[in-house]
Amino acid sequence: MAEKREARKREVAQAALRVIAREGVEGASLRGIAAVLGCTTGSLTHYFRDKDDLINFVLDELTTSLSESLSSIDVAAISDDALQTLIQSMLPHDAEMRQWWAVWIAFTASSLSDSAMRARQAQRDSVVLAKMTDIIGAVFAQRGLRPPREEIVAEAELLLCFVDGLGLHAVEAPRRFSAERQARLLAMHLDGLARRWGLESA
Secondary structure, three states, X not given: XXXXXXXXXXXXXXXXXXXXXXXXXXXXXXXXXXHHHOOXXXXXXXXXXXXXHHXXXXXXXXXXXXXXXXXXXXXXXXXXXXXXXXXXXXXXXXXXXXXXXXXXXXXXXXXXXOHHHHHHHHHHHHHHHHHHHHHXXXXXXXXXXOOOHXXXXXXXXXXXXXXXHHHHHHHHOOOOOOHHHHHHHHHHHHHHHHHHHOHXXX
């Protein structure tokens, strides 16, 4: 029974993702989510107290999914090519990832006026930054480089700023920022990192 309930909650969350991607957090409503599922709003309250409860569940699901994905990476074995593949997988390169990004953008916009959501976003950002810092540090270490920790953190922050910016523009203008162009721009950015540290000749 509990498993069935959790499965239904995740089904509702998936419908909420589609509505949030289209309408934003403020524009999303239980009625609109229920319409996607073909049910009544009353049936949703069997699983969630209200819209805020559902929104928090969706945000927790996204954060957990991202954390699990990053935690599955074998940092010690990551190569330059694997780094590029990893970052490409995080970008809005297909319809599913464009929806994921649209939802994150909606949550980010909402967090500007919602302190509780802003705290959740900050927690997510800290998890991603810590993992990316480990990854960049491992890439350097494999080339025999041991830059100061603050430099590694700065490179990780720079890379994540690039990813966030490219992701935002790719959602806004998917035709201009196709999957192929995203990959090209990412390669250029990583080439810049390699030149800064002499990785291309190491």
